[in-house]
Amino acid sequence: MRIFIVVVLSLIALVLRINFSDLLSIGNVSFNSIIILLYFVTLFWNGYYGLYIGFLIGILYGTFFSVHFGFYSLVFSSLTFVIVAFRDKIYKYEYRSLIVLFIATFLAGLIELLVQGLSAKLFFLHLITNVLPESILTTIIGMGILYLIKRAR
């Protein structure tokens, strides 16, 4: 049952990220639904789920963008690995733990920027105007989800 829910949530996160990120954005800043999913699945359910889902979502996500196939699976599964590495060092029900979500989103944006081969000026411009606000927005949404999880608990 849990696997089924994870698969459905993954598809929703993927569709949100690919098709509705413009609609759900604030200004030009949208949140990263895939990282949110990976973060909560990994911390609250199972690290393996996060790893496999990260890999599979990466494969699907990669079909929509002109990066090398397999690139996003590498990124997402690595991010899951990072989250798992932090898992023992944080208390997942504390809001402070969301710093890991922030780092993961920031890293994902940073890696995406790095492979695009931008000039230093453009790189920093995008980092400040896109990656950083996206990480903040994702963390804020993560806070909302954590609040709901705590309430449900």
Next chain:
Amino acid sequence: MKKKFVLTYILLTLVSLFLIIIDSRLKVPLNSQLYKFFSPRIRGVVNQWAECKKCEEKNKSLQKEIAELSYERQIYRTLKQENEEFRKILGFQSNFPLDIIPAVIVNKLPEMVNISYVISKGSLKGIEEDDAVIGFDGVFGKVLKVGSESAVIQTLMNYNVALSAIDQRSDVKGILKWDMKFYLEGVPLYADVEAGDTIVTSGRGSIFPRGLRIGKVTKIIRGESTYKSKIEVEPFEDFNNPDVVFVIKR
């Protein structure tokens, strides 16, 4: 961190790297190949879903229509029963059709002027020449020729058709003919016919039973030199794109 988890991560990383290496060596990137493969299929599923939604809506409206028709049918049965009782009392003979055979239109005959269709049922189902044919909305035509498993239907849109008809409201009689439009001819000059009146079959002749809906009056042309008026009739039935018709067995 568990060793097994680290191994799984390494394995997935290697697979990802392997995919990246393969992709970098291909002329057409793997993701665009996959996109080409999946995109039409996904679109197909979405289209099917949309079609399904349409079907659902149609189904709902049809169910509503069935409910309405069912109610009308019950009333009709009551009226029919009453009518039969009155007929018995008055000593009338029943003229209700024996049987109605639904048939699918399979072909349209390529005639220049008159429109005829071929239906999928013939003499094996009991269809005979000169049986009346109706559509969903009104009189459609009559059976012209019959084969064992098909029959030719001559529609009312035919220069040779002359059908006895009456104004349902006033009972004024006339002959319905087609001359690029439908006209009720032979109607007395100042007969009680008004635009919007329903024209139905009169029951005269051996083909059409009385009371089948034909069309409504749209225009009344009263000629100065003749003593007859010509009534323009707009048919209820669409003769151009029929799917199913009903043959009335006599």
